[in-house]
Amino acid sequence: MGIEAEENPDRYGVDILGKSVDNTWEVEKRPKWVDEWPYLTVHVPNRKDKFLQPSMIYAVVNRNLNTVMFCSSTIISKCEQIEVPNKEVESGEYFYDVPLSEWQIYDMAII
Numbered sequence: 860m861g862i863e864a865e866e867n868p869d870r871y872g873v874d875i876l877g878k879s880v881d882n883t884w885e886v887e888k889r890p891k892w893v894d895e896w897p898y899l900t901v902h903v904p905n906r907k908d909k910f911l912q913p914s915m916i917y918a919v920v921n922r923n924l925n926t927v928m929f930c931s932s933t934i935i936s937k938c939e940q941i942e943v944p945n946k947e948v949e950s951g952e953y954f955y956d957v958p959l960s961e962w963q964i965y966d967m968a969i970i
Contacts, residue, residue, distance in 0.1 A: 873910045884916045892921040901928065901962060902943055902954035903935050911936045928962040
């Protein structure tokens with residue numbers, strides 16, 4: 860997509876470092892997402908709070924690696940946090956509940 864970036868060597872840091880200090884990306888692959896996003900919102904784990912600086916972009920990639928959604932940390936941090944039980948954590952895990960309308964969606968096959 861024409862972005863000059865590299866993988867962060869710090870495995871505990873944000874995933875991707877842009878050429879400028881003001882550009883970082885946290886990337887998450889959603890294996891269950893194949894074609895169209897099936898929900899009205901996207902859940903971003905609140906454990907990612909440490910990365911929600913104003914210049915961070917959160918990216919969600921589908922299983923086939925051909926569609927990606929982007930949302931600014933500024934938007935994410937303003938969204939409601941909700942508890943979402945899941946197979947890893949039965950209770951007590953919270954997520955930012957970000958409306959799908961706040962995400963930019965790119966089909967990589969078209970770009």
